[in-house]
Amino acid sequence: MTQPDQNKVLRMLPIITGGLGGTLLMINRFFTPNLLASQARSDVVGVILSAFLILTGLLWQQIQSRSPDTVKLIGESGFELLPELSEIAKTELAWASSLLLSNTVTKTIIIWYEGKVLLRRGILPSESQVQPGAILKRVLEKQKPIYLVDLKVYPGRIEFNYLPENTQGVICQPIGNNGVMILGANAPRSYTKQDENWISGIADKLTYTLSKKSGLFHF
Template sequence: MAKPDQNQVLRQLPIAVGILAGLLLMANRLLTPALTDSQARSDALGVILSALLILTGLLWQRVQPKPPDAVQLVGEEGFELAPDLPDPIKTELAWASHLLLTNTVTRSVVVWYDGRVLLRRGILGPQAEVKPGAIVQRVLKTQNPVYLVALKLYPGRVEFDYLPENTQGVICQPLGSRGVMILAANAPRSYTQQDETWIAGLADKLDNTLQEMLSLTSES
């Protein structure tokens, strides 16, 4: 379901008032049998003010654009962790995913690391298994994030069958060269540059924890 735009009425109010004022001025002019000089000047001023109101409304439409429509992602809400993970890693994954789901437009989080899924949280997709496709493979190879601002426009969207089917936007954030954090949003073009920077910092911290803890586990 699309989220209503609470500012839509305010953005359209100057346009509506300008049009209404212009129509009233025209009606008054047509119904007046004899115009005086003062009335003609008043009508001219009213037309100018009405035009300014309409122009202001049009400018507001550009300066304050309508936010992208959000949808209700298809799927059940859940929280899945790989059962054999050490408790500190489970805590770190739970903390990081909670921050993402509560502080960004992210509605689904998948963490894939060392060839397996460590976490799925939020609205879960139909597939639990992650098979890295061309986009995720490129992220792993280059260690640079990829932001698909409107997923439906990309042919490569078919590789994200482990996300809700109506996912609107996706960020693939590398966790070093060994993993990737995949975030699904319910609205296109909804992540800001500040969001992307913050997500990158969170991913670096998570990757550092995973490397340290999994190395200790393998040594023991």
Template sequence: MAKSDPNRILRLLPIVVGGLGAVLLLINRLLTSDITDSQARADVLGVILSGVLILTGLLWQQVQPQPPDAVELIGEEGFVLAPDLPERIKIELAWASHLLLTNTVTRSLVVFYQGQVLLRRGILSTKSEVTIGPILKRVLETQKPVYLVNLKVYPGKIEFDYLPENTQGIICQPIGKEGVLILGANAPRSYTKQDENWIAGIADKLAVTLGEVMGNE
């Protein structure tokens, strides 16, 4: 379901008021038989004010961006951890995923590390296995995140079949040199720069913990 714009009425208000004012001025002018100089000046001023209001409303429509349309992701909500994980890893993954799901637009996430899926949380797809495609491979090789702002325009989206099929945006954030944090949003262009910095910080924290615990196994 598309997310409505909560400021839509406010954005349209100057156009409505300006248009109404212009119509009332016209009606008043038509119903007045004798036009005095003062009324003529008042009419000119009213037309100018109405024009300014209408122009302001039109500018607001262009300057203030419409919020991206959100959808209801297809899938079941869940929280799945890989079996036999150390308790410290379970706590760290639960903490990190909770923060991401409650403080960013993320609705589905996967932690992929050392060739296995450690965590799936949020709205889950029926497929649980992660197959490394070109995008994920590039993230692992370059150690740089990839943000697909509007997934439906990317042909490479087929490699993310382990996320809900109608996922709108994806961030692939490296976890050290051996893993990737994959985040799915329910609206395109919805992650802010602050979100990206927040995600990078959590991924770095996970990299330290996973490296210390799983690197010693």
């Protein structure tokens, strides 16, 4: 499914205007029996302007970036929290996941911490267990996020069986040394640098909250 291009009419406007202007000039020339030198010069200027508008419109068609194609993710909408989490941790995780779903292209969120899935939210498949593969292990080891811009071209995509099978893009963001926030999108190359900075900031906030053992689980 392709997102509608709301700027299509605007980008077509120079072509339409230039074509209309050129057509009117031709009609005017055809019905003018005696052509004056001043009118000839005006016609030349009009033709140049019409050609310029058409060329501008064609260039806009070529250089305008096209929104990436989106898909309908396979799964069911859900929101799951680990039952033994404290109310403080549940509130923090619910807040963070809501912000990410509302303000980025994220459609699925998995938060894995110290070997446990603390949160699953968004479009979810039936598989709920996270077995860290090479990519998640690398994120934990290097303490740097990994952005898979088009998941289907990566051989390592098989480790993300806990995401919808047609997930298009994935960000794996470390949460301190003990966890990872996995975000799935329904379009490739859809996260911007601003999104990545936003995700990193939320991960830092979660790192602070989850690292406080007294506030993580009920005892």
